[in-house]
Amino acid sequence: MEHKPKIAIHKFASCSGCQLAFVNMGEDLIELLQLVDLVHMAEVGSMAPEDQQVDIAFIEGSITTPHDVDRLLKIRANSACLITIGACATSGGIQALRNNADSGEWMRSVYAKPEFIQSLSTSAAIANHVKVDFELWGCPVSSRQMFTAIRTLLYGVPPLSLREKVCQECKRRGNVCILVTQDAPCMGPVTRTGCGALCPSFGAPCYTCYGPAEGVNTASFGQRLIGLGLHPDQVARRFASINNAAPAFSEATRLFAGEEGKS
Amino acid sequence: MSVANCYLPWEAEIVERTQETPDIFTWRLRFTDPEIARQYTFQHGQFNMLYLYGVGEVAISVMSGDGSSLLHTIRAVGRVTQAMMDLRVGDRVGVRGPFGRGWPLFDARGQDIVFVTAGLGCAPVVSSIRYVVANRPDYGRLVIMQSVRYRHEALWAPQYDAWRGLPDTQVLLTSSRDKTRWPLWELGRVGVLLDQADYDKNNCYVMMCGPDQMLRDTAKTLIEKGVPGPRVFVSLERNMQCAVGHCGHCQMGGKFVCKDGPVFPFPEVAALMETEGF
Amino acid sequence: MAEVPRYFPRARLAELISVVQRAGFRVIGPRVDQGALVYREIDGVEDLPQGLTDEQAPGHYRLAANGTQRHFSWANGMSAIKPFVYAPRERLWRVDRDTHGIHFRPLMSIAPRTAILGVRACDLSALILNDAHFLRNLYPDPYYRLRRENLLLIAVNCSHAASTCFCASTGDGPEVSGGYDLLLNELEEGYLVHSGSPSGDEILQKLATARPSRRQLDQARHQLDACRQQQRAMPPAPRLTGLMSRLDHPSWDAVAEQCLACGNCTAVCPTCFCHREVEAPALDGQSSVHRRDWDSCFNEDHSYLVGMLVRPDIKTRYRQWMTHKLATWQEQYGRSGCVGCGRCTTWCPVGIDFVAQARRVLEDEA
Numbered sequence: 001m002e003h004k005p006k007i008a009i010h011k012f013a014s015c016s017g018c019q020l021a022f023v024n025m026g027e028d029l030i031e032l033l034q035l036v037d038l039v040h041m042a043e044v045g046s047m048a049p050e051d052q053q054v055d056i057a058f059i060e061g062s063i064t065t066p067h068d069v070d071r072l073l074k075i076r077a078n079s080a081c082l083i084t085i086g087a088c089a090t091s092g093g094i095q096a097l098r099n100n101a102d103s104g105e106w107m108r109s110v111y112a113k114p115e116f117i118q119s120l121s122t123s124a125a126i127a128n129h130v131k132v133d134f135e136l137w138g139c140p141v142s143s144r145q146m147f148t149a150i151r152t153l154l155y156g157v158p159p160l161s162l163r164e165k166v167c168q169e170c171k172r173r174g175n176v177c178i179l180v181t182q183d184a185p186c187m188g189p190v191t192r193t194g195c196g197a198l199c200p201s202f203g204a205p206c207y208t209c210y211g212p213a214e215g216v217n218t219a220s221f222g223q224r225l226i227g228l229g230l231h232p233d234q235v236a237r238r239f240a241s242i243n244n245a246a247p248a249f250s251e252a253t254r255l256f257a258g259e260e261g262k263s
Numbered sequence: 264m265s266v267a268n269c270y271l272p273w274e275a276e277i278v279e280r281t282q283e284t285p286d287i288f289t290w291r292l293r294f295t296d297p298e299i300a301r302q303y304t305f306q307h308g309q310f311n312m313l314y315l316y317g318v319g320e321v322a323i324s325v326m327s328g329d330g331s332s333l334l335h336t337i338r339a340v341g342r343v344t345q346a347m348m349d350l351r352v353g354d355r356v357g358v359r360g361p362f363g364r365g366w367p368l369f370d371a372r373g374q375d376i377v378f379v380t381a382g383l384g385c386a387p388v389v390s391s392i393r394y395v396v397a398n399r400p401d402y403g404r405l406v407i408m409q410s411v412r413y414r415h416e417a418l419w420a421p422q423y424d425a426w427r428g429l430p431d432t433q434v435l436l437t438s439s440r441d442k443t444r445w446p447l448w449e450l451g452r453v454g455v456l457l458d459q460a461d462y463d464k465n466n467c468y469v470m471m472c473g474p475d476q477m478l479r480d481t482a483k484t485l486i487e488k489g490v491p492g493p494r495v496f497v498s499l500e501r502n503m504q505c506a507v508g509h510c511g512h513c514q515m516g517g518k519f520v521c522k523d524g525p526v527f528p529f530p531e532v533a534a535l536m537e538t539e540g541f
Numbered sequence: 542m543a544e545v546p547r548y549f550p551r552a553r554l555a556e557l558i559s560v561v562q563r564a565g566f567r568v569i570g571p572r573v574d575q576g577a578l579v580y581r582e583i584d585g586v587e588d589l590p591q592g593l594t595d596e597q598a599p600g601h602y603r604l605a606a607n608g609t610q611r612h613f614s615w616a617n618g619m620s621a622i623k624p625f626v627y628a629p630r631e632r633l634w635r636v637d638r639d640t641h642g643i644h645f646r647p648l649m650s651i652a653p654r655t656a657i658l659g660v661r662a663c664d665l666s667a668l669i670l671n672d673a674h675f676l677r678n679l680y681p682d683p684y685y686r687l688r689r690e691n692l693l694l695i696a697v698n699c700s701h702a703a704s705t706c707f708c709a710s711t712g713d714g715p716e717v718s719g720g721y722d723l724l725l726n727e728l729e730e731g732y733l734v735h736s737g738s739p740s741g742d743e744i745l746q747k748l749a750t751a752r753p754s755r756r757q758l759d760q761a762r763h764q765l766d767a768c769r770q771q772q773r774a775m776p777p778a779p780r781l782t783g784l785m786s787r788l789d790h791p792s793w794d795a796v797a798e799q800c801l802a803c804g805n806c807t808a809v810c811p812t813c814f815c816h817r818e819v820e821a822p823a824l825d826g827q828s829s830v831h832r833r834d835w836d837s838c839f840n841e842d843h844s845y846l847v848g849m850l851v852r853p854d855i856k857t858r859y860r861q862w863m864t865h866k867l868a869t870w871q872e873q874y875g876r877s878g879c880v881g882c883g884r885c886t887t888w889c890p891v892g893i894d895f896v897a898q899a900r901r902v903l904e905d906e907a
């Protein structure tokens with residue numbers, strides 16, 4: 001390798017939890033810093049300007065202001081590879097719930113002088129504004145996934161994008177399905193893998209934080225949740241969670257919220 | 264492949280590398296363990312699993328050679344093969360194989376041989392053509408039909424010209440997307456060549472590789488023209504990961520393409536090739 | 542049951558477990574976890590369920606008290622013994638890179654000697670199919686073999702069939718017919734025990750047993766007879782091959798509307814064998830581990846070819862699962878791949894009934 005690849009982690013509207021996933025790598029982070037130069041990461045204080053050329057730019061957070069858009073375009077123009085990390089950057093995050101509300105009305109009700117707030121009417125995924133080379137889902141992303149992505153890119157190969165359902169990993173771990181034994185409204189059958197089936201491994205139902213899996217059947221699954229005793233509006237809310245703006249989930253939300261209106 | 268652990272690759276060195284087209288390259292490999300090199304043999308139509316360090320394996324048919332000079336022609340189409348294109352002479356890769364059932368070149372002795380290929384990834388057939396050419400007295404007429412999208416993509420074109428000059432040999436070429444017709448070339452899919460082919464349909468072996476749809480359509484046409492079904496052989500491509508019939512990805516109905524194939528007599532797979540999803 | 546079994550009272554089950562442990566085995570047995578029975582390591586008889594039975598229906602599993610002292614009065618748990626021979630995640634080999642080149646070495650983890658207590662007839666049938674796939678193959682699987690050779694199987698004849706069971710129709714149960722080291726029949730007050738192998742003989746010799754009474758033998762027979770009365774029946778194998786001539790049947794579309802393509806059925810199926818190979822490179826670039834993970838024909842990448850998916854939608858994936866299990870499996874291994882355990886039906890989150898679906902395609906209402 002002629003030069004140490006440069007990596008930047010940029011933050012937009014988010015809780016910084018995905019950046020923390022980096023910090024949580026522990027010893028592996030030290031290993032990683034032998035391999036790459038981390039030129040920008042607000043959480044740890046390195047702050048190269050956004051027009052610095054980098055090999056990999058990781059983006060955390062969603063786009064909610066005109067200023068965000070300017071920054072993002074600059075980053076994209078200076079990054080060989082751009083990877084979104086986490087639900088906010090990849091689907092718009094929990095804050096995308098506002099996309100269905102009158103954000104102007106909210107601002108008028110919260111702020112004394114809303115005219116000073118420069119905000120877009122939606123919270124949008126990075127891919128709504130620029131080309132994204134690879135997506136890492138999750139709230140937060142897993143540090144293991146980030147490593148694998150970096151390691152694979154260092155080998156000159158695009159990372160693999162596994163989109164199977166959480167159930168697959170849950171079964172590999174030998175977990176008992178709490179949907180079947182306890183009627184728990186576990187969202188594993190529609191949610192993308194990557195977390196290692198974390199919640200179900202502790203007996204807690206999955207709540208979609210890794211976004212939609214490939215080939216999901218939300219209509220059938222939503223009906224099943226109704227069969228377990230959920231009200232259609234509760235079903236809609238199960239989909240309208242952290243990744244509410246991911247198309248498969250926003251369609252499911254509309255489908256079941258609509259059903260409530262009919263009933 | 265006879266080894267206690269069928270999953271374990273052997274190390275091999277890239278001793279020569281040829282860029283055939285912008286996205287096709289050929290490696291000459293040599294097993295670094297001379298004992299492995301000595302033992303390695305293959306049949307035409309079989310494949311190896313080639314391993315890229317830290318990334319994974321891909322199934323690639325064996326072009327020719329032996330364990331100290333093994334030729335693989337690779338098209339950079341997937342994430343592994345694209346990265347393989349960046350490797351240089353002296354780099355090391357993993358190899359396990361050979362796997363699967365090859366072409367019936369032994370049974371076909373004394374018969375006319377018809378090769379039909381479409382697309383660029385026709386290494387499985389090219390190695391057999393070379394074998395038949397090298398053992399010309401053992402076989403009857405030789406007919407080679409190849410279709411490519413564009414004439415300039417045709418790999419091994421000089422070889423085709425050389426083969427054309429051999430006795431009792433016919434080379435028929437077509438390009439499916441070109442607008443201009445060149446001498447010795449037709450325009451259209453491989454089907455346009457079938458009528459020009461001169462062979463004894465009752466005493467021939469047909470060996471084909473290409474996309475499923477082309478294989479199916481051409482096989483059916485040839486059988487309609489009177490070639491017995493069991494004499495039409497196709498080399499199939501499926502998702503091969505373990506190569507030893509364990510992982511299940513390459514299954515086509517009851518067949519494991521990796522070990523029951525990749526070369527099949529067409530009647531064994533004809534019904535499933537008619538249905539989407541197998 | 543050809544030879545006459547021996548008998549020991551329930552209180553002595555603890556002794557059987559410790560004899561097996563003293564012989565150098567870790568003991569795997571049924572344990573209650575999150576409301577279901579699963580095979581997990583047990584320390585002693587106190588870890589086993591007692592007085593519990595299972596109520597199973599499509600998409601539904603509950604444990605309920607049945608007022609007995611029995612440890613095995615249930616039909617089956619979530620997983621068969623597949624995970625103990627064909628691990629959900631198996632490290633295959635490691636490669637190290639240095640200035641001389643790349644060096645491969647197999648990662649044959651030392652499989653602990655493992656006794657599994659509570660193995661059912663359907664589990665044993667499935668194990669024979671696992672053996673056929675992984676061992677009676679041109680390329681025997683060394684990882685599977687290592688785990689398989691270290692197994693001691695203590696089977697139990699079923700005394701209760703769940704509503705989802707159909708082993709009587711596939712010919713795989715409820716009575717265990719072979720392939721075990723020890724076989725138990727659980728009675729109200731104790732166990733009949735048979736040995737099926739030299740290892741079984743060795744353990745049985747260390748256990749104080751008695752000659753069973755006529756009444757005890759009758760009880761065992763009646764239990765099994767009752768168990769044969771099952772609510773579901775899979776059509777016979779020759780009829781199942783007819784699935785392949787009904788690939789365009791409209792019920793494939795109907796089931797695709799319901800199916801989540803989540804792959805729970807293939808994961809709990811005791812005979813499903815698909816796995817994907819996965820590369821896990823170390824961050825420092827100096828080594829890499831190659832492993833295999835359970836995969837499912839319900840995943841998109843299962844049928845991946847450059848530029849296309851052979852099975853792009855839920856319909857073709859569900860059809861692949863069912864036609865392979867019931868029809869084309871026969872071409873591969875001389876029988877259907879279904880042993881009638883009913884797990885695919887119980888553990889389907891939307892409760893798709895595998896038997897009913899096969900009958901719908903075959904238009905077989907019997």
